[in-house]
Amino acid sequence: MTSHKAIVSGISGRYAVALFELADAAKALKEIETDLVTLKAMIEDSADLRDLVVSPLYSRQDQQKGITKVAEAGSFNDLTQKFLGTLAANRRLDQLLPIVASFEKLLANHRGEVSAEVTSAQELTKTQLADLTKKLKSAIGRDVAIEANVDEALLGGLKVKVGSQMLDSSLKTKLDNLAIAMKGVQ
Template structure:
């Protein structure tokens, strides 16, 4: 999101924080469902983002449509979202989906603190890496002939059968309702939302051979110092690199692999 939508998302996040004292996991499920309704109902979506309507009128639509059907907390969050301004129609549902992910992060924190939240992140990353490493899994999860339930069951297996309720909800969501992207990319965005709440970023590391715990800690410390913030390492082993590391943080790629240097040498002879 950009511009006015980014500022609006902050307002929604503030409303979310004020409404997650009780059952944040239930609130997340409601927000996911409401986002789906908005995605599928063009008339409702346009009414909720119509800048010609007053903030009160847009919030009033939410209360008339959702009142008595979902929790008061959900109505409060969605009313705040509807009263805000959005750069694009889709941004409203995107904001509700992001808020649902944040609600699940809050749920994990309330249940088990940082350790529980780290478990959810690792479960999502297991799913992402399993899907990205298997063309068969990618095909199965994007097959229009497969039911949502079948995709959810496969996704849970690919995620290592998550222990956390939050991890299961997010993996099932990514696999069954990718909203125009792929399940793996959506799950990655869920991870980014969660780590951003902790003022962290993801460093995706590819290594030719497995790293020891000491090497991982040294790498984490060095990268965190270089970027001026704590980084969560997502490490995968890629033997074709031959040696060295490939690290991506955001849009920035650092490639010190032997394979890349060989490729560059080959190009120099062409």
């Protein structure tokens, strides 16, 4: 397996590695993954929870009480609950979303998957995502986990980023390149 340092870095990476290794040792990777996906959705859906997690105005005790209630409400695994308590105690709840992202990278690497960031002008349908996943898998030779994003400024087409490689076939980029080429004609 590739070194964790090659996959994630920084404070969020260190916490994600610690959680990953504890979950792996406890044979609870799937449960922790489910908890983190649920928690990420909860944070995205609730402005109050997002504020609790990122605002330095809440005291350590308030953050611990709040995140404990959230973990209990979500029926999270004991390891997840302890981890969230540790983050609150260390005043690192503001790193929670980057930690989740780093954990997802570690998990994908553990499964032998490659992560691909796909940005499109409109939300892709399940069929389009399945087709894209299949094509990327055949091109790369490994399973691909797609993180789909929408950016209406692209106008059309896709931007696909796999590792350090990027394929930009967006209409916006093509128009920008055309404008640059036209300036050279004048």
